[in-house]
Amino acid sequence: MRVLLIEDDHVLGSAINDYIIAEGHGVDWMKRLDEAQLALDTTNYELILLDLGLPDGRGLDLLKSLRAADNQVPVIITTAQDQVAVRIEGLNSGADDYLVKPFDLGELNARLSAVARRYSQVAAPQITIADLSIDLSRKSLRKNSKAIILTSREWAVLTCLLRKRGAIVAKADIENSLYAFGAEVASNAVEVYVSRLRKKLGKDFITTIRSMGYQIE
Amino acid sequence: MRVLLIEDDHVLGSAINDYIIAEGHGVDWMKRLDEAQLALDTTNYELILLDLGLPDGRGLDLLKSLRAADNQVPVIITTAQDQVAVRIEGLNSGADDYLVKPFDLGELNARLSAVARRYSQVAAPQITIADLSIDLSRKSLRKNSKAIILTSREWAVLTCLLRKRGAIVAKADIENSLYAFGAEVASNAVEVYVSRLRKKLGKDFITTIRSMGYQIE
DNA sequence: GTGTTTGGTTCAGCATGGTGTCAGCTAAGC
DNA sequence: GCTTAGCTGACACCATGCTGAACCAAACAC
Numbered sequence: 248m249r250v251l252l253i254e255d256d257h258v259l260g261s262a263i264n265d266y267i268i269a270e271g272h273g274v275d276w277m278k279r280l281d282e283a284q285l286a287l288d289t290t291n292y293e294l295i296l297l298d299l300g301l302p303d304g305r306g307l308d309l310l311k312s313l314r315a316a317d318n319q320v321p322v323i324i325t326t327a328q329d330q331v332a333v334r335i336e337g338l339n340s341g342a343d344d345y346l347v348k349p350f351d352l353g354e355l356n357a358r359l360s361a362v363a364r365r366y367s368q369v370a371a372p373q374i375t376i377a378d379l380s381i382d383l384s385r386k387s388l389r390k391n392s393k394a395i396i397l398t399s400r401e402w403a404v405l406t407c408l409l410r411k412r413g414a415i416v417a418k419a420d421i422e423n424s425l426y427a428f429g430a431e432v433a434s435n436a437v438e439v440y441v442s443r444l445r446k447k448l449g450k451d452f453i454t455t456i457r458s459m460g461y462q463i464e
Numbered sequence: 465m466r467v468l469l470i471e472d473d474h475v476l477g478s479a480i481n482d483y484i485i486a487e488g489h490g491v492d493w494m495k496r497l498d499e500a501q502l503a504l505d506t507t508n509y510e511l512i513l514l515d516l517g518l519p520d521g522r523g524l525d526l527l528k529s530l531r532a533a534d535n536q537v538p539v540i541i542t543t544a545q546d547q548v549a550v551r552i553e554g555l556n557s558g559a560d561d562y563l564v565k566p567f568d569l570g571e572l573n574a575r576l577s578a579v580a581r582r583y584s585q586v587a588a589p590q591i592t593i594a595d596l597s598i599d600l601s602r603k604s605l606r607k608n609s610k611a612i613i614l615t616s617r618e619w620a621v622l623t624c625l626l627r628k629r630g631a632i633v634a635k636a637d638i639e640n641s642l643y644a645f646g647a648e649v650a651s652n653a654v655e656v657y658v659s660r661l662r663k664k665l666g667k668d669f670i671t672t673i674r675s676m677g678y679q680i681e
Numbered sequence: 682g683t684g685t686t687t688g689g690t691t692c693a694g695c696a697t698g699g700t701g702t703c704a705g706c707t708a709a710g711c
Numbered sequence: 712g713c714t715t716a717g718c719t720g721a722c723a724c725c726a727t728g729c730t731g732a733a734c735c736a737a738a739c740a741c
Contacts, residue, residue: 266572338574344561344694385631386676399675434702435717442719455718457709485717614690635728651691651726674699674727 248272253254253283253306254325256354259348263296266352270359294359295322297342299333307333307340314341323358325350368404374409376464379448384408388448395447400425404440408463409440410454417460465489465576470500470526471542472518478567480513487576495513498523504530508600508623511576512539514559516550517618519620524550524557531558536627540575544566591626593681596665600626605665612664617642623668625680636679 250267254260255278267274275290278284286292295313297357310322323344324337334345342356372379380389383406388395397405407424408416421437441453441461454462467484471477476627484491492507494500508599512530516523527539540561541554551562561575564592591598597606601622605612613620624641625633632633638654658678671679 249723296517335568335570335574338578343578354552354555357552360556382631385628386673387630387632387679396671399672400671400700401677438700438717439701440721442717446719484683617689653690655728656730658728663730672728674697 248303249290250274250359251283251286251290252276253280253296253309254278254298255398256298262352263355266355267359270356272359280309283309286397287440297322297324297336299324299326300348307336308336310342320426327458334387357386362399379452381405381409390448397444397447401444401447404437405444408461415460415462418450420460465510466507467491467576468500468503468522469493470513470518471495471515471517479569479621480572483572484576487573489576497526500526504514508620509537512537514539514541516541516554517565524553527554527559527611528557538605539577567612572672591629594669598622600628607665609639612659615663617657618661618664622661629680632673632677632679641657 248290248334250272252260252263252267252274254263254276260276260278262309264274264276275286275292277286279330287295296307300408305366309362310324313320313322319344321343322341323346324334324342325346325348326334326337327348334347337345346355363398374383380392382388386402388397403425409422425436442453445453452463456462467489469477469480469484469491470494472478475497477493477495481491492503492509500634500637503662514523515680521540526539530537530539538560539558540563541551541559542563542565543551543554544565551564561578563572563575591600595608597609599605603614603619605614620642621638624638636655642653642657658672660675669680673679
């Protein structure tokens with residue numbers, strides 16, 4: 248997850264910065280609003296942590312202009328203990344969440360993952376390859392924006408290949424992901440399903456690497 | 465918006481209750497978890513306000529089972545000032561937000577509208593598909609502008625499918641949204657309801673994806 | 682109380698389409 | 712050319728899904 252941190256306090260800022268990195272996310276830390284605006288213009292973030300206590304007090308404007316521009320990126324605002332009114336105004340201006348300073352870093356983390364979870368539901372992991380768009384979680388698939396129905400076995404083969412996209416996947420690997428281990432299938436089932444997939448998705452979508460396996464892209 | 469309020473404190477509860485009503489929303493106020501579970505079984509809420517400080521301390525279980533059943537209804541938890549750990553666990557268990565008691569009613573309202581805003585983006589109130597027009601929040605349904613009455617179970621199945629419109633919804637998912645946690649039903653109930661829905665709404669409205677689930681559109 | 686209606690759940694028998702298998706074919710590599 | 716690997720149409724079988732009907736429980740009328 249790529250996070251934009253807008254915070255002028257050096258001590259708190261670097262603590263948060265380090266913490267988010269330790270959680271495995273990427274951070275851009277901006278100490279001034281004009282820098283933040285610039286960063287927003289050039290990069291797509293998945294989360295913004297916005298300090299509303301900045302000296303110039305224009306953090307809310309940034310938030311409002313984001314929402315006015317129909318940018319739905321989740322924003323968590325941070326305020327000092329006594330700024331209840333600011334907090335309310337922030338939420339009404341389109342913030343998704345807030346943290347009251349001083350806050351527990353564990354709490355920050357919980358909020359991060361809550362927002363990340365929420366966000367990941369909205370922005371479906373949509374894969375687009377050539378004229379195909381594939382949504383694995385919804386099991387929906389479109390070719391030239393026309394829906395295509397796959398059977399469950401066909402899905403199994405497709406996801407197995409997509410999970411290792413770019414790599415060459417051995418036929419045995421695919422077979423193992425199809426049939427719970429043990430149940431040996433002495434046949435060319437995988438070949439059959441690849442054939443069926445090609446009929447539905449297009450000839451060149453899955454390439455055969457002779458005597459090694461199959462590959463997508 | 466229909467809100468389920470779970471709060472055992474009479475004073476605070478009735479204050480919140482009145483406040484939400486004053487804001488133009490509907491509230492069901494439950495003082496015990498078993499009542500709340502019952503309410504959840506029969507009604508679809510758009511927001512749940514859950515007090516994690518209930519005497520039996522099983523509020524978290526309710527929340528977890530909701531999420532386990534893939535119920536995405538926004539949940540705001542309330543905790544006392546000193547229960548930071550509970551709060552964090554709540555967020556990690558799938559709560560969308562929290563309020564620390566004692567909280568400002570203005571703050572409650574800001575959170576309500578924040579959640580409502582977020583929610584309204586997801587579920588459009590009026591849906592039109594083919595010759596059907598469906599209003600989920602009012603539970604009204606028309607086919608060629610002729611009203612159709614559905615039973616509550618039929619609604620549950622329909623809304624479950626519509627909420628993930630376009631996606632393939634597994635039968636188990638639908639079952640989970642029908643029968644809140646615990647109550648295992650060993651039968652083909654979902655099939656029966658789909659069959660009845662098709663009889664009322666038209667043959668082709670819900671499509672079967674064999675061994676995967678059902679799909680609308 | 683009885684009778685009726687309404688909706689939920691279960692079951693059985695039937696229909697159907699996905700699955701696995703094979704045979705005959707094509708294409709690749711040498 | 713030959714050999715081997717992979718492709719694909721055809722098909723039988725049976726798990727999966729459909730649906731009418733029966734059965735219950737709760738609500739309601741009288």
